[in-house]
Amino acid sequence: MADERSRPRFVSAAALAATLLCATAACESSPSSESPGKDRPKTAWVEPASYTYTLTSLTQVLAGTFRVTVRNGAVAEAVGLDEDSRRQAQEQPDRIPTIGGLLKTLAEARSDGADTADAEYAADGRPVRISLDRDENSIDDEAQYTISSYEPTPG
DSSP: OHHHHHHHHHHHHHHHHHHHHHHHHHHHSOSSOOOTTOSSOSSOOOOOSSEEEEEEEESSSOEEEEEEEEETTEEEEEEESSHHHHHHHHHOGGGSOOHHHHHHHHHHHHHTTOSEEEEEEOTTSOEEEEEEESOTTSSSOEEEEEEEEEEEOOO
């Protein structure tokens, strides 16, 4: 009889442990993005020739929020969505990157041994946030890029 009474407790404890394990695994693998510091996306993403996205950039060179249109693999239009970014889009349109350009910058920072070269990825493998700091002891070399409102377009 003693064995039969302890068995339900054991089964309940095992069920609780399994539930906690599944919940923990679900939290660690969010369907929309990965945690910063992950080296690679779970899914390979191939940059389409044409798409639009919103870029929020916090860098010394490029700061603000931009709505970017990419056609044939190049930035065809960039519209600043705030005062600073409107000016920068007008004066320095060549500084506004494609998502592929951001991924290239991330890869270069990693190969150069940057102190920080992290990214978060969407479920389809495209980046949604890139954080760079090439030299921890340098001032103004940090960069933060947030990619949102991504939409592939025909053509």
